[in-house]
Amino acid sequence: xxxxxxxxxxxxxxxxxxxxxxxxxxxxxxxxxxxxxxxxxxxxxxxxxxxxxxxxxxxxxxxxxxxxxxxxxxxxxxxxxxxxxxxxxxxxxxxxxxxxxxxxxxxxxxxxxxx
Amino acid sequence: xxxxxxxxxxxxxxxxxxxxxxxxxxxxxxxxxxxxxxxxxxxxxxxxxxxxxxxxxxxxxxxxxxxxxxxxxxxxxxxxxxxxxxxxxxxxxxxxxxxxxxxxxxxxxxxxxxx
Numbered sequence: 001x002x003x004x005x006x007x008x009x010x011x012x013x014x015x016x017x018x019x020x021x022x023x024x025x026x027x028x029x030x031x032x033x034x035x036x037x038x039x040x041x042x043x044x045x046x047x048x049x050x051x052x053x054x055x056x057x058x059x060x061x062x063x064x065x066x067x068x069x070x071x072x073x074x075x076x077x078x079x080x081x082x083x084x085x086x087x088x089x090x091x092x093x094x095x096x097x098x099x100x101x102x103x104x105x106x107x108x109x110x111x112x113x114x115x
Numbered sequence: 116x117x118x119x120x121x122x123x124x125x126x127x128x129x130x131x132x133x134x135x136x137x138x139x140x141x142x143x144x145x146x147x148x149x150x151x152x153x154x155x156x157x158x159x160x161x162x163x164x165x166x167x168x169x170x171x172x173x174x175x176x177x178x179x180x181x182x183x184x185x186x187x188x189x190x191x192x193x194x195x196x197x198x199x200x201x202x203x204x205x206x207x208x209x210x211x212x213x214x215x216x217x218x219x220x221x222x223x224x225x226x227x228x229x230x
Binding site for chain 2: 041105
């Protein structure tokens with residue numbers, strides 16, 4: 001299995017809602033990532049998990065809360081989002097944390113719309 | 116500092132034409148890796164190639180070829196005999212030994228192949 005899966009594919013939520021994005025990989029990768037991508041822009045790194053521990057938080061607002069329940073799963077909990085948070089949220093994984101030569105494998109993303 | 120520049124924002128070609136996507140990078144690392152990813156309209160970033168800083172051999176894979184020139188800090192990507200399925204946004208990315216596995220993406224080039 002060489003893929004990263006993400007659910008849901010699309011999500012529409014109000015500013016007072018609480019929702020979660022899910023990501024799963026079964027490649028035995030020990031690094032997992034959340035990226036945010038706005039239209040016509042490159043992905044922006046949000047969080048990095050290394051061996052199931054949060055290793056990088058790129059100054060992301062607290063309304064985004066990541067969680068790594070085990071080595072295969074990564075969640076992103078959303079609460080009190082703003083319309084400007086509407087974007088494509090991509091999950092990725094790579095074999096070894098901190099390894100410069102490992103490519104990252106990306107999931108198909110969740111298109112989030114905040115009303 | 117790490118930086119990737121893709122000066123071509125949008126390119127349109129007619130099917131069967133060859134097209135070259137430019138990528139210029141800046142890094143102080145002596146060991147680094149360069150990547151190309153394809154992002155079709157579906158949203159998933161698809162890994163295409165990885166090249167390390169010590170290997171300047173060009174590479175060909177089917178209709179795709181890559182020209183790495185350390186002297187000009189460039190890693191250009193050529194599609195030969197383009198097809199409609201090549202229409203996508205293409206990102207060049209860089210990692211360096213001192214930045215772990217953090218990707219520095221270029222701004223992307225949107226390629227449209229017209230039938």
